[in-house]
Amino acid sequence: MKYLKNFYKYRYLLYEIVRKNIKLQYRNSVLGIFWTFLQPLLTTIVLVLVFGGVFGSKRADMVNFPIYLLCGRLIYEFFTQSTKRAMRSIRLSASVIKKVYVPKYIYPLSNVIANFVTFLISLTVLACFIIYFYFFSDKPPIINGYIFLSPVPILILLILSVGVGLILSTLEVFFKDVEYLYEVFCMLLFYLTPIFYHVDQLGITNRFVKMALMANPLYAITNMFRSCVLYGEMFNMNHFWYALGFSLLTVIIGLWAFYKKQDKFILHI
Amino acid sequence: MSKPAIVVDHMSMMFNLNKEKVDNLKEYFIKLLTRRLHFTEFWALNDITFTVEKGERVGVLGFNGAGKSTLLKVIAGVLKPTKGSVKVNGVIAPMLELGAGFDMNYSGKENIFLYGATMGYSRKFIEEKYNEIVEFSELKDFIDVPVKNYSSGMRARLGFAIATAVEPEILILDEVLSVGDAKFRKKSEEKVRSMFDKGTTVLFVSHSTQQVLNICNKAIILDHGKLIAQGDAKEICKLYDDMVKGVK
Numbered sequence: 001m002k003y004l005k006n007f008y009k010y011r012y013l014l015y016e017i018v019r020k021n022i023k024l025q026y027r028n029s030v031l032g033i034f035w036t037f038l039q040p041l042l043t044t045i046v047l048v049l050v051f052g053g054v055f056g057s058k059r060a061d062m063v064n065f066p067i068y069l070l071c072g073r074l075i076y077e078f079f080t081q082s083t084k085r086a087m088r089s090i091r092l093s094a095s096v097i098k099k100v101y102v103p104k105y106i107y108p109l110s111n112v113i114a115n116f117v118t119f120l121i122s123l124t125v126l127a128c129f130i131i132y133f134y135f136f137s138d139k140p141p142i143i144n145g146y147i148f149l150s151p152v153p154i155l156i157l158l159i160l161s162v163g164v165g166l167i168l169s170t171l172e173v174f175f176k177d178v179e180y181l182y183e184v185f186c187m188l189l190f191y192l193t194p195i196f197y198h199v200d201q202l203g204i205t206n207r208f209v210k211m212a213l214m215a216n217p218l219y220a221i222t223n224m225f226r227s228c229v230l231y232g233e234m235f236n237m238n239h240f241w242y243a244l245g246f247s248l249l250t251v252i253i254g255l256w257a258f259y260k261k262q263d264k265f266i267l268h269i
Numbered sequence: 270m271s272k273p274a275i276v277v278d279h280m281s282m283m284f285n286l287n288k289e290k291v292d293n294l295k296e297y298f299i300k301l302l303t304r305r306l307h308f309t310e311f312w313a314l315n316d317i318t319f320t321v322e323k324g325e326r327v328g329v330l331g332f333n334g335a336g337k338s339t340l341l342k343v344i345a346g347v348l349k350p351t352k353g354s355v356k357v358n359g360v361i362a363p364m365l366e367l368g369a370g371f372d373m374n375y376s377g378k379e380n381i382f383l384y385g386a387t388m389g390y391s392r393k394f395i396e397e398k399y400n401e402i403v404e405f406s407e408l409k410d411f412i413d414v415p416v417k418n419y420s421s422g423m424r425a426r427l428g429f430a431i432a433t434a435v436e437p438e439i440l441i442l443d444e445v446l447s448v449g450d451a452k453f454r455k456k457s458e459e460k461v462r463s464m465f466d467k468g469t470t471v472l473f474v475s476h477s478t479q480q481v482l483n484i485c486n487k488a489i490i491l492d493h494g495k496l497i498a499q500g501d502a503k504e505i506c507k508l509y510d511d512m513v514k515g516v517k
Binding site for chain 1: 284285293294295297345346347348349361369370372374375379382383385386387388389390391392
């Protein structure tokens with residue numbers, strides 16, 4: 001109750017910092033906010049050319065590959081960008097934290113939310129892809145009522161990013177090495193998440209390798225999202241419960257670690 | 270009489286003085302394994318107890334390293350006391366360092382809203398005060414320029430203008446009345462004085478007993494983390510002057 005009241009008082013700060021992060025991200029660039037749209041479009045074209053053309057052999061039987069790829073890429077990109085920025089947020093706002101009382105979780109939280117807003121804008125690229133391929137493709141995406149369930153995986157993704165962001169920001173204050181380790185981890189995650197491949201097509205026979213791949217919550221989230229916007233089917237309920245449970249657990253661990261350690265932040269930044 | 274503005278109750282603040290700052294994993298594990306992760310305890314503040322009633326203006330005197338800034342940080346809520354407690358009743362405007370909440374890439378105008386939000390005020394509230402802030406800071410021509418291009422005096426002026434415009438109930442001043450040129454200094458002293466008439470509680474840190482006598486009606490002296498004297502500003506300032514002479 002006390003925390004909620006404090007959060008309510010500082011909601012303006014949350015709003016202002018989210019606003020600031022979005023505004024400053026594209027300041028001084030000629031195309032400005034248009035980049036949130038252009039960047040996923042261009043990188044997806046690169047990925048389609050690489051994995052659909054040069055390395056692509058088994059992709060032929062897959063449903064619409066550009067949409068498949070874009071779904072995975074958008075989710076992966078949002079997750080890594082927002083958690084990376086949340087991780088550095090405490091150290092970057094050291095000048096404020098050292099001088100004025102502010103609830104510190106505002107900083108990781110606002111970074112995730114700011115990224116979430118640009119993520120939502122970049123979803124228009126996906127909408128354009130879907131509309132284009134729906135009318136001009138021999139493998140159109142199947143669009144039906146299930147598309148209205150697509151906010152479910154997106155919300156789980158947001159919860160997951162907040163949780164991981166809180167954990168990383170707490171760790172980063174005490175050990176700056178986490179920044180470099182996480183960079184490597186994100187690269188690993190790019191290959192662990194089925195962005196450009198399909199797990200069933202890898203021909204993995206070892207059960208443990210397959211389970212290790214499926215333990216990745218991003219696997220469940222991307223699959224759920226694709227069910228809604230590409231396959232036109234209900235998402236796998238096991239994926240739903242696993243992703244939701246995993247995300248809530250990270251938030252709980254994140255909040256616990258953050259509250260336990262936040263009074264010591266100032267001595268380390 | 271309503272509740273006192275600030276109650277500091279047997280408050281102590283301890284820091285770990287580690288000789289080197291350990292902030293990466295490798296060092297941490299090496300130190301842990303070789304058992305060299307030892308800290309020296311340092312009590313920056315030791316068993317401080319005092320009360321500030323609403324509307325009182327308290328000067329905090331003390332030599333360098335006496336714990337003045339630490340005390341203000343604890344009262345502002347930036348640091349959490351190791352022992353004891355601090356209770357604050359009312360909206361607090363910490364002016365520990367003017368412009369601490371500024372973002373360098375943001376323009377002056379945008380920073381006004383950001384700084385206001387840092388103190389917990391809504392956009393609407395700041396909009397009402399906006400003209401007053403700009404006028405007081407004398408930065409009308411530069412308000413759309415990024416703050417990174419401001420001089421330190423301009424930054425401090427803007428910070429002072431925002432912090433005082435919101436009319437806080439408790440004002441913390443850490444040697445900030447030495448902002449800008451003589452003209453602005455006079456203006457800011459007048460502003461602070463006008464806030465007294467509205468019953469604002471003030472905590473004022475200074476080395477100058479003259480300034481303390483000008484502004485405060487009460488004073489305390491800190492020395493090596495201990496509260497050694499408190500009472501009427503005139504007596505305390507006299508005591509402090511004697512202490513300074515004694516040191517010399």
